[in-house]
Amino acid sequence: MARNYYAIIDVGSNTMRLVIYLKDKSGRLREVENVKAVARLRNHLSEDGNLSDEGFRVLLTTLSSFKEVAFSYDLDELVCVATATIRQADNKEQIIHAVSEETGFDMRILSEHEEAYYGYLAVANSTSVQEGVTVDIGGGSTEVTYFKDRKLINSHSFPFGALTLKQDFFKKDLPTEEEFYKLRRFLMDEFKTLPWLKKKNVPLIGIGGGARNLVQVDQNLKEYPLAGLHQYKMKDSDLSFIKNYLFTLPMKKLQKVEGLSKDRADIILPATEVFHSLYDTIQANGFILSRKGLRDGVFYEQLTKDMGTSLFPDVLEESIHELVSDYDLNMKQINHVQHLAHQLFHQLHEKGLGSLRKEDWTEVKRASYVYNLGDYIDSEASYQHTFYLLANRTIDGLMHMERLRLALLASFKNKTVFKQFLQPYKKWFLKEERKKLRLLGALLKFCYSLDSTRRSTVQDLHLASHGKDLHITLYCSGEWMPEEYQTEKQKKHLEKSLKRNIELSFVESK
The missing domain is CATH 3.30.420.40 (ATPase, nucleotide binding domain)
Incomplete structure (x- = not known):
């Protein structure tokens, strides 16, 4: 091939x-x-x-x-x-x-506009951010853009970068407090010359090596348990802490900081100040790293030249279909399981069971595409592979927390394994959130067992409530014995999450 x-x-x-x-x-x-x-x-x-x-x-x-x-x-x-x-x-x-x-x-x-445009295009085609400000600080220039509804509204290229700022403001490799203060005052004044940057209250998206190193330092200091940098989010307090931490270090120690490239040690402080000053100018609601930048933007333009638009219609949908393709997942089965899961979810929701919200369906549907994809690698340890692959693979369109939630749902096997996967991240979730994720995972596993032979035998289902018991009637076409065996075996996970006994009736579809 x-x-x-x-x-x-x-x-x-x-x-x-x-x-x-x-x-x-x-x-x-x-x-x-x-x-x-x-x-x-x-x-x-x-x-x-x-x-x-x-x-x-x-x-x-x-x-x-x-x-x-x-x-x-x-x-x-x-x-x-x-x-x-x-x-x-x-x-x-x-x-x-x-x-x-x-x-x-x-x-x-590249012209100043092109350089800024390609950075924006990379962000718009690789994240789920609908409105934001991008910043790409190079050695000799800094490009900023503002986009809304994924469309570029404003762009500007400042004639300063990490190298020129260091040359212009620092007499030695590391700045004095006064030099650092003068640099910040200069940057704040420069950013204020663009009225469209003021008080936007949107995410600030960092592109390029300076932003990448900043995030790597933050992750190392926090002993962050997930892999990947793309779409990692930091708060204002994180930026301030990193800036102050790096400022206190002599050059020899700065060059040994985990996550910071040795060749960027002397220019990380001006780069960090650019991010922090711009964050304050736009009053950002978070700093997000985009691993995709100018180079990716150039090729996104090439990839989309026959589409009539330079934007992918749906970033996350593209990523999900990429996973489906990479792991040879069965789209016919996925669609059928989604149909059954949709019926069961909405009937539980209508009866007020499981504290389900309509927006929870989005997560179930998303996880149904990639449920148990680790089977592609090894059927015996498929759930472990599923969790690891999804939790640690960059998925364009998903922030890190969303990616972790997807991994927990798509790898659901039982309560014990779920708690085992969740353990390193337990503090990230409230108790009610953990319960909800377990329920959604159990629901998805139950619906996959309804199509265990991939023949679409169970065509529809109906849920009835009798006191503390639930009765699910499953309407079938053809022989349903394998599905009945698997579903009777798996229903206990759903019973535990709902705190209800579940009776199953398999009948021939009329």
Whole structure:
């Protein structure tokens, strides 16, 4: 089977990066190679505005190295883009020509608007945030955008980045209190020049290496038990704590902080102050990391060029279908189980049983797509694999807590295993939330047992209440003995959650 590989080279002011993507069977791009070089081209922009000879040497040597890696793949397409430093260089035409002569790459210099737009596009196509402000701080520029209903409303590129802020405000690698205060005052004044940023009270979404390192430090300090950075959320107090913690450390200790890249140790403080000052300006209601950024935005534009819109219709739906495809899940069975689960859920809801709310159905439906997907790996330990895969895999469109809830529902086996999976995260949930999740998991497991042979034998169901007992009539087409056996075996989990005895009657459908 032919494999489709795509590559992008991002020539940034601080780092240069080559990323190779593989187009999977669901049509999405999956990262298979990520090569980074800390080139710091910004430091090679001379006072006369030209990239220096040494800057040319670093740029061309790095690109030649990337070319060797990239061409070890049979590429369908390679894109090379450059941002602030090359954009601001007076000899940019000479740079483009040299790159073409030396490597054969057709380097595209992104405009300020394009750089901001691609960051927004990556966020809009990989998170569930409907309204927010994005910030991408590079070495030589900082891009901010505001979007609402997933549509870009405003964008701006500030001519400063982590490297230039350090050069302009810090005499040494680490700032004094006065230097740090002056930097904050400067940033607050700059952000106030954009009226559309003031008091938005929406999430601030961080893109790029500075934001990623900030989140990694936070997760390490908290001994965070879930894997993944994308869509991780921090509060104002978290940002303040990290900033103050990093500010107190000497450079040797700063370089050894878990989660902080050694090559970013000297520029993490200006980057963190950009996030904190912008957070205060927009009066954000949270700081969310997007692992997807400019590079992904460029390819999202490519992927959607035949759609008439650059936005995926539903980010989470795309991710769920990606999981269904990756684990060869049976869509016919999923649809049938959803039909039965919908009937049972709403009949329980109508009778006021289980304290169910209409919005709980959304979680049941979502989990029904991926219920017990770990069976793909090993049927004997399928529930463990299901929980681990869903809890620790990035799922675009789901925040970390939503992803954990999905994992708990889709891996439900029994009360003991549920409590075992929940144990490291127990403090994250109120007692009533834990009970509700257990009930929803038991309901889903019960409905899957109704289609244990995947023949859609049980077509409909009806729930009746008799005092403390529940009676479920199951209308069948064809032989139902295997379904009856499995359901009688599994109903105890639902009985325990509802605190009701359940009687089952299997009858022929009229």
